[in-house]
Amino acid sequence: MSYSIIGFGAVGQALARAFARKNIEVTVASRRSPESLTQQARAIGPTVVPKTLQDAIASDIIFLAIPFWEHREVAKLIPNWQGKTIIDATNAFGVPVEELDGQPSSAVIAKAFTGARFVKGFNHLPAGVLASDPNVNGGSRVVFLSSDDEKAVAPVAALAEQLGFAPIALGPLKNGGSLVQAKGNTWAELIFKDLVKFK
Template sequence: MKVGIIGAGNIGATLARKLAAQGHEVKIANSKGPASLADLSRNVGATAVPKEDAVADVEVVILSIPFGSYPNLSKIFQNVPEDVIVVDTSNYYPFRDGSIPEVDAGKPESVWVSDHIKHPIVKAWNAVLAATLSERGKQSGDKDRIAIPVAGNDPKAKSVVMNLVEETGFDPVDSGELVSSWRQQPGTPAYCTELTAEQLKAALEAADRSRAASIRDALIKQFMEAGAPVSHDDMVARNRAATT
């Protein structure tokens, strides 16, 4: 498939590498321009392009930018055909993104993104840590394979994204329509807890919307106040403990 990725941080770069390795034709862009991506694009097997070109002549666009930056993308989506699948991998963190009243009031993050860019969205790859995505994918059928939730309104688009999740080394789990994607946002049992498919289904069902934001903020406070860097496994353990 032809895939455009906007955002070249840990998640975007890892997806570019993994999808290019699976034979997809990948373009990658960031806010600084293609010259800043020369080394990365060469290393991962993608083509560095301006943001406007990342959404042109592609079948899938993956957005992996800070949540508060989404309004800046509205203009480049004006001419993107509706049948182009757009995937949101981001998460809202008020300490980083600033307060967004609509999301604070309960609008699911990816619904807010869809409203801003005026294009249907599939939410995926948001509920894994960068190191999980990079290092902990496994072959299909492995009993300990980590699962990733995928939410969206269009069954065909969601199916395509679930196949891409599979190719990146994880079991895709259908988490419902986009309005239900709050179940995979920060502060829920499905978020960055490295669960198998059956465990993830139970975690999605157990999500408590009324507690998610406070759990999210409490965890961020813990991580920021830790006296030493928090290890990957400790981060997963803390996420699990806080949401069960």
């Protein structure tokens, strides 16, 4: 299984740190050249590998850690995303509700990635918390996952556990996704909740 993170701002780097902690190789890419990401990637760890966007979309599991509307440009890179799992770690804070046609923000993104398995996740924690060790006082920091495709959730939940997090499935995007998204200039109930699951 291969992994990539598209977007290398605060959230992208936080996700990269999660991979680096477990020595799992992950490709990172953005609109900038791979060379411009090298210094930051090296500071995180040797398993964080800057590549081009074309290289990043070749991965099996792809995190979107980009400003909300930039998903449209990424989605255009290939006509069909069959065989790929997209994890939407974006937030649509500040995006007018009317621009989303009454849909959850993730449903708008899912529609752009034709053929992909699509999961909303890893977006409810501030970047600084997401970047820190998810092992907290003997428990595991929670990440919420939501998808209209039940089969898509299991491999993402397995990855979350591999990275040290405790995944909690919230159900379809309309219900669960709405609990972890921004709506206009407001945040949903579960955004910023730093929860820990104990065994």
